[in-house]
Amino acid sequence: MPPPRRAKPKHPLRRFPTPTLPPLARSRVALGLTAFAARGVFALQVCRDCGTVHYPPQEACRHCLSARLDWRPQDGAGEVLSDTVLRHSNELYFRARVPLRLGSVRLDAGPTAIAFVHGACAAPPARVRLHAALDRGGAAVLAALPDDEVTTMADDRVLRELTNDPAGRKVLITDGRAAVAAPLARALAAAGADLIYVGMAEPWPPAAVAPYAQIPEALVRPLDVTDSESVTDLAAEIGGKVDILINTAEHHRPRGILARGTESARAEMEVNYFGLLRLAHSFAPGMRARAADGAVAWVNVLSIFALTNFPPHGTFSASKAAAHSLAQGLRAELRGAGLRVVNVYPGPIEEEWSDMLPPPKIAPAALAAAVVAALRDGVEDVYPGDVAQDWLARWRDNPKALEREVAER
Amino acid sequence: MPTDVLMRLAEALATGAVRVIDLSQTLQPSTPVIQLPPQFGASNPFRIEEISHYDDRGPGWYWNNIALGEHTGTHFDAPIHWVTGKDYRDGYTDTIPAGRFVAPACVIDCSKEAAADEKFLLEPAHIEAWEGKHGRIPKGAWVLMRTDWSKRTTPESFLNMKDDGPHVPGPSAAAIRFLIEQRDVNGWGVEAVGTDAGMAFGFEPAFPAHHLMHGAKKLGLASLTNLDQLPPTGAVLITPPLKIKNGSGSPLRVLALVAG
Ligand SMILES: [Zn+2]
Numbered sequence: 001m002p003p004p005r006r007a008k009p010k011h012p013l014r015r016f017p018t019p020t021l022p023p024l025a026r027s028r029v030a031l032g033l034t035a036f037a038a039r040g041v042f043a044l045q046v047c048r049d050c051g052t053v054h055y056p057p058q059e060a061c062r063h064c065l066s067a068r069l070d071w072r073p074q075d076g077a078g079e080v081l082s083d084t085v086l087r088h089s090n091e092l093y094f095r096a097r098v099p100l101r102l103g104s105v106r107l108d109a110g111p112t113a114i115a116f117v118h119g120a121c122a123a124p125p126a127r128v129r130l131h132a133a134l135d136r137g138g139a140a141v142l143a144a145l146p147d148d149e150v151t152t153m154a155d156d157r158v159l160r161e162l163t164n165d166p167a168g169r170k171v172l173i174t175d176g177r178a179a180v181a182a183p184l185a186r187a188l189a190a191a192g193a194d195l196i197y198v199g200m201a202e203p204w205p206p207a208a209v210a211p212y213a214q215i216p217e218a219l220v221r222p223l224d225v226t227d228s229e230s231v232t233d234l235a236a237e238i239g240g241k242v243d244i245l246i247n248t249a250e251h252h253r254p255r256g257i258l259a260r261g262t263e264s265a266r267a268e269m270e271v272n273y274f275g276l277l278r279l280a281h282s283f284a285p286g287m288r289a290r291a292a293d294g295a296v297a298w299v300n301v302l303s304i305f306a307l308t309n310f311p312p313h314g315t316f317s318a319s320k321a322a323a324h325s326l327a328q329g330l331r332a333e334l335r336g337a338g339l340r341v342v343n344v345y346p347g348p349i350e351e352e353w354s355d356m357l358p359p360p361k362i363a364p365a366a367l368a369a370a371v372v373a374a375l376r377d378g379v380e381d382v383y384p385g386d387v388a389q390d391w392l393a394r395w396r397d398n399p400k401a402l403e404r405e406v407a408e409r
Numbered sequence: 410m411p412t413d414v415l416m417r418l419a420e421a422l423a424t425g426a427v428r429v430i431d432l433s434q435t436l437q438p439s440t441p442v443i444q445l446p447p448q449f450g451a452s453n454p455f456r457i458e459e460i461s462h463y464d465d466r467g468p469g470w471y472w473n474n475i476a477l478g479e480h481t482g483t484h485f486d487a488p489i490h491w492v493t494g495k496d497y498r499d500g501y502t503d504t505i506p507a508g509r510f511v512a513p514a515c516v517i518d519c520s521k522e523a524a525a526d527e528k529f530l531l532e533p534a535h536i537e538a539w540e541g542k543h544g545r546i547p548k549g550a551w552v553l554m555r556t557d558w559s560k561r562t563t564p565e566s567f568l569n570m571k572d573d574g575p576h577v578p579g580p581s582a583a584a585i586r587f588l589i590e591q592r593d594v595n596g597w598g599v600e601a602v603g604t605d606a607g608m609a610f611g612f613e614p615a616f617p618a619h620h621l622m623h624g625a626k627k628l629g630l631a632s633l634t635n636l637d638q639l640p641p642t643g644a645v646l647i648t649p650p651l652k653i654k655n656g657s658g659s660p661l662r663v664l665a666l667v668a669g
Contacts, residue, residue, distance in 0.1 A: 204565035227438040228458055263450055 029057045030140075032071045037132035037140035040379035042076045044109070045069040055111035076130035078107040080144055083117050083124055100158055105130055105144050115142035118156045122146070133162040133378050136291075136338030138331075154376060163378040164244065164297035164340050167192035172242045174223060174279060175249035176200040179351035180301060182211035183368035184246065189217045191372050197238055199223025199249075201230070225249045225275030228282075235282035240290070245283055246299040246371065249275045252353040257314035265315035272319040273326060276300065280330050284339075291337040297375060298334065299342040300327045301367075304388045306345060307395050308403050312357075331380075342374050347387025360386045421668075432633045432646075432663040433483040434559070440482045440632075441564040443603050444575075452478030455660075479658040485650040486604060486619070486629030490657040493624030500626060502656030509628065510649040512595045514551040514665065515543070516639045519578065523556035527569060527576040530606055533587040543641045548593045551630070551646050554580065558600040559634035568602060579606025582617035589625045596628030600636060604629040630663060639665055 036043035045054040047061040048068035060067050083103035089095050103117035105128060113130065121128055121144060128144040133153065135141045143159050145151050153159035154167065166188050173181050173188075176198035185196050196217045201224035203209055212218040221238065224230040225247075251271035253264045287295040305317035306324035324343065331341035348354040348361045362385035370384035383392045394402040421427035434440065442454045455477040461467025479502075480486070488500030499505060517539050522529045531554055536546070546552060556578050561567040569576045579599060580588075588594045597604055597618055604618040614620045622629060630648060645666040650659030 202564060204563075205570065224438070227454075227456060229438050261450075267451065267453075 027057070029059060032057055033132055034134070034138070034140040036071060036073070037134050038380035039383070040374070040377045041073050042130060042132040042142075043071045043073050044107075044111070046072045053107070053109040053111055055107070055113045074107070074109060074130075076107070077147065078105045078109075078128055078130055078144075080105050080117060080121060080124040080126045080128050081112070083121075097158055097161070103144060105142070113142050115144045116159060118143065118145045118151060118153070118159055120146050120151045120155060133159075134340070134380055135162060136340075138335045138340070138380070152376060153378065164342070164375040165191070166244060166372060166375050168194050169243035169294065169296070170195040170197070170238075170241045171244045171246060172197040172199065172238065172283075174199045174225060174245070174247045174275075176203070176212060176220060177208060178248035178250055178301070179349055179364040180367045180371075181248050183365040184248065184371060185212060185215050185218050187365075187368045187372045189215050191376070193217055195219065195241075197221050197242070199225075199234065201226075225278055226270045228278055231278045231282045235286065239283055239286040242283060242287060243290075243294045244297045244299065244375065245279065245287065246301070247276055247279055248301050250301065251319075252313075252316050252351075254313050254353055254356060255315065256311055257318075265319070268316055268319040269322065272316075273322040276323050276326055276330075280326075284330065284334060288334055288337040288339055291334075291339045295339060297340040297342055298330065299344060299371060299375070301344050301346070301371070302327065304345045304347045304383065304391045307391065308399060308406060310406055340378070340380060342371075342380055342382065344371055344374065344382040344384065345388055345392070346370075346383075347385050347391065362387070422666075426668065428667050428669075430635055430638050430644075430665040430667055432635050432639075432665055433661070434632050434634050436477070436482045436660060439564060441567050441602055442478060442481050444568065444570065452480055454478070455481050477660060479653070479656055479660070480603075480631070482660050483632045483634070483663055484630075484658055484660045485648060486623065486631065486658045487650065487656060488623040488626045488628070489655075490629070491616075491619045491623035493620050494626060497626050500623075502650045502653045502659050505628070505650075507649065509595060511645065511647055512549055512551055513547065513642070514553050514598075514639065514644045514646045515539075515546050516553045516555050516636055516641050516644070518555045518641070520555055520557040520637070523558065523578040527578065528606070528608060529556075529578040530581045531579070531584045532581050533583050536584060536587060539641070546588070546592045546594065549595050550592075551596055551598055551648075552588055552592075552594050553598040553630070553633065553636055553639070554578070554600070555636040555639075556600050557637060559632070559636070569607065573608075574610065575607030577601045577607030579604070579609060580618055581606075582612050582614060582621065585617040585621045589621060589627060594627060596630065597622055598630030598633050600633050602632055604631050629658075633663060635665075639667060643668060 045057055047066055048070055049066040050064040052061055052063040080103045083101060086100040086102055087098050089098055101117040103115060104112055105115050106112045115130060127147045129147045131143045131145060132140045133143055154163050154165040171188050171193050173184055175181060177200060185198060188196050198212050198218050198220045200220055203220050203222055209220050212220050221234055223234045249271050251268045302324050303320040305313060306320040309317040327341060327343050334341055346362050346367050348357045350361045350363050354361060367384055370382055374382040383389055436455050438455055440455050442452050457473045457475050460472045460474055462471045487502050488494035488497045494500050519531060605616045609616045647664040650661050653659055
């Protein structure tokens with residue numbers, strides 16, 4: 001593994017680049033590619049009648065004219081037929097990034113596509129694997145990587161822009177007491193993060209801060225997302241430095257909607273919904289302004305229960321659904337600057353408030369690894385673990401059926 | 410009693426012959442609140458959100474919305490707060506006779522003992538020794554335990570949570586029983602986050618300053634400050650809680666009138 005990249009010190013008087021975006025014009029049918037790329041999946045339309053695989057996206061099959069085209073995940077295996085280096089562009093975004101290596105890639109599945117070509121790819125003809133990734137504007141673009149399972153987009157100067165790699169970046173984890181927080185800080189440090197701020201309300205009990213004393217990159221800072229003053233105070237101190245914000249703050253009390261009064265539900269909303277809103281008000285404007293100067297991503301640890309209510313954790317599910325909706329809106333507001341909002345939807349986590357739920361549960365370390373992988377791969381929606389994958393598949397298939405199934409377990 | 414007693418008080422206040430001492434903590438988001446095991450409902454800390462600040466939300470005015478638990482910061486415990494006082498119809502913040510909100514105070518200085526022992530417990534013998542010097546505690550008086558705990562300015566040292574529970578000084582069950590049965594006090598006040606000692610969950614009965622005091626319809630005051638500015642006897646406290654319907658307590662401004 002290459003040594004983690006460190007941030008070059010920034011010249012304090014260097015002009016701050018203005019964020020620019022790649023040209024954004026995608027038809028609704030082309031958004032199918034984007035929807036899968038958001039989850040890190042390369043999918044193409046496959047004709048249900050004749051099996052033809054299509055690229056670019058079509059309204060109807062070009063072989064048999066059938067309208068029955070289904071999006072299916074692809075392995076991306078193919079060959080670069082030719083490549084060229086683009087040295088000039090009329091687009092502001094590309095002009096700042098030339099030279100760009102572009103190539104024509106013929107997929108083993110049939111179609112040929114123009115793609116960004118990773119610098120590590122051999123001269124054509126060369127075997128490659130095609131990936132779909134989101135550009136800074138949130139639209140899907142294709143990237144050809146060497147077919148070696150080792151090379152990542154972050155290793156290439158241009159393709160690195162499609163990722164939100166924590167290497168060399170400053171990260172804020174908003175609640176160091178969350179079960180995922182310490183494994184996440186360790187994973188970020190291993191990934192080469194430059195500095196990891198760890199927010200914590202009442203950061204004094206030795207047991208709470210001890211995990212972070214072992215991580216040289218970690219700095220514990222007071223942060224209580226239920227207190228506007230606390231959030232604005234920390235934003236005033238470090239808001240100009242945070243490149244990646246990971247909101248781990250979560251209040252979780254397992255109970256059905258009819259079990260107890262409103263106060264514990266209110267506490268869940270104060271952390272899970274209003275906490276995110278307070279963080280957005282205090283940190284997002286600064287990060288948006290610095291989107292061309294290092295700020296890249298905002299990660300929300302939500303819950304698969306945001307998609308459909310899990311009645312034994314009814315009020316918690318509702319608070320996460322509210323946060324999910326807020327995060328979608330935040331994504332829309334930040335996309336214009338090229339800042340990626342990554343929403344993570346784990347199933348039950350192995351933590352004290354899920355102790356009455358049967359396995360499988362996702363281990364905090366596995367959730368942490370999924371968050372770091374999502375940043376590296378530039379994905380936007382993450383469903384880590386077996387439960388989340390299972391719920392997602394059932395939800396995509398039939399949301400109403402899932403609602404009924406989880407209510408009757 | 411001379412009819413001009415209040416006019417003479419007003420004159421004493423104007424000349425400084427009687428001073429007003431503020432015994433209240435400043436209420437802010439970092440104000441510590443009592444901590445319970447997480448399976449119990451939690452009292453909310455103080456929260457404040459701006460409504461407008463001479464801006465587009467209200468060009469000519471500044472104001473806030475506030476939210477907090479009844480027992481946050483310097484606060485008043487009504488008898489109804491505890492299950493032992495649950496049947497007192499005049500035990501709510503809105504039904505306690507207002508006359509009980511103005512009463513003299515006896516201040517027992519335990520600051521040296523608390524400095525030497527964070528788990529110091531006030532016993533009847535300490536109270537009787539105090540009375541030996543300052544006279545008998547009058548019926549209907551507040552008894553305040555001075556520990557200088559309010560000088561602990563960080564929430565961490567103020568709550569002083571240890572692995573076996575909070576190490577915070579307070580009264581023994583016997584001391585509380587003595588103050589109720591032998592002295593018929595108005596109530597009991599402390600500088601710490603709650604009226605009971607930190608380890609009072611293990612006393613018999615548990616939490617005697619709540620269990621026994623409120624069971625006897627007595628009042629409580631917690632998170633007091635500036636008790637070192639009060640004389641052992643002679644101060645008069647003004648302690649009206651907010652008139653919350655069916656309230657179990659209330660944050661409040663506690664004032665002391667002190668001669669000289
Ligand atoms: Zn076809």
